[in-house]
Amino acid sequence: MAEQLSRTHPLEAWLPAFAELSGAVRISAEPFVPMTVLRADPATAGDVRIRGAALPTAPGSWASAGAGWLIWLGPDEWLLTGPGAAPEALEEELRTLLRPVGGSAADVSAQRIGIRLGGPRARQVLAKGCSIDLHPRVFTPGQSAQTTLGQAGVLLLALGEDEFAVLVRSSFGGYLASWLLDASLEYAAPALTS
Amino acid sequence: MQLIECPWCGPREEVEFHYGGQAHVAYPEDPAALDDEQWAHYVFYRDNPKGRFAERWSHAAGCRRWFNAVRDTATYRFESVYHPDQPKPVIP
Known part of the structure; x- marks a missing residue:
């Protein structure tokens, strides 16, 4: 009898450690x-509206x-996340929109996974490995950056004052999760009492 | 670490960038008409000045776009960056 493998998140093994972090x-x-x-x-694509949004320039x-994000990746390149849609359907929907203006769309769902960081110390944690x-006056909500965090290339989004999304290639996810847990150690541990 | 100014993303760490050699090396008008020596000159022969040098750089870990920069090869200081479709600046 063949053993059935169940689908798991690439960060399944790190979820208990995430849950133990303090506020x-x-x-x-x-x-x-x-x-x-x-x-x-x-x-030519200035008038195109992707799920109600213009392409950010x-x-x-x-x-x-x-419900998703439309992220600037380059002067002629964007990334769209489409929660709830099927990957093929999302690709086809965007192709239909962009074909008339000479654009293209390609499904990259398997490329990146997302990690969400929040809390008053989230900026300090990110700043430990990001140049x-x-x-808060410079990297404001609505901004994004493609840069390196630790040794991994990431796409960083400022969602709110203290809320960030980190999109990372899924094979780097485990490394980045370990790195983030290590970086948040000093804020997560209860204060030492003498 | 030295910061390099990407024309799109702004100042970023040097490790995010990839070097692309001398800028403004034009592709031959009629490649088939070149003999081996002329082709070798196009493919391999590059300037190697001490001082200001117009170079190609790629923001490999960021927006992945190519751009040109004038860098001093003796001090490693970047003097200007510009889009690849802009003409070569006058280098004193």
């Missing part, structure tokens, strides 16, 4: 969400598109 830093794994990379010339920015300016 100063909260880490959780984002559920699986279909993602599509869009390529289009911003000059400012470098390092993201916009809400339906970009994460000051």
Whole structure:
């Protein structure tokens, strides 16, 4: 009798450690969400609306598109997350939208997984391994950055004042989860009493 | 670590970038007409100045776009960055 393998999240093994963190830093794994990379010339695709949102043209920015995010990746490249949709359906939906303006869409759902960071110390945790300016006046909600965190390349989104999403290649997910847990250790541990 | 200014993403750490060699090496008008020596000159021969040098760089860990930069090869200081479709600046 063949053994049945059940589907698990790439970060399944880290979830108990995430759950044990205190309120100063909260880490959780984002559920699986279909993602599509869009390529289009911003000059011709200016009028295209992706789930109600225009393609963001400012470098390092993201916009809400339906329940997902529409993230700037380059001057002619964007990433759309589409929670709830089937990956193939999302790709087809975007192709239909972008084909008339000479753009393209490709499903990259298997590429990245999401980790969500929250809490008053989340910025400090990220700043330990990330060289970009994460000051609350500089890295404000609505901004994104493709950079390195620890040794992993990540796509960092500022969702709120103290709320961040880190999209990382799934094979780097375990490394990054361990790195984040280590970086949040000093904020998670109860204060020493003498 | 030295910061390099990406024309799109702004200043980022040097490790995010990939070097692309000399900039403004034009592809031959008629590649089939070149003899081996001329082709070797196009493929392999590059300037190697001490001082300011126009180079190609790629923001490999960021927006993955190519851009050009004028860098001083003696001090490693970046003097300017510009989009790849812009003309070569006058280098004193």
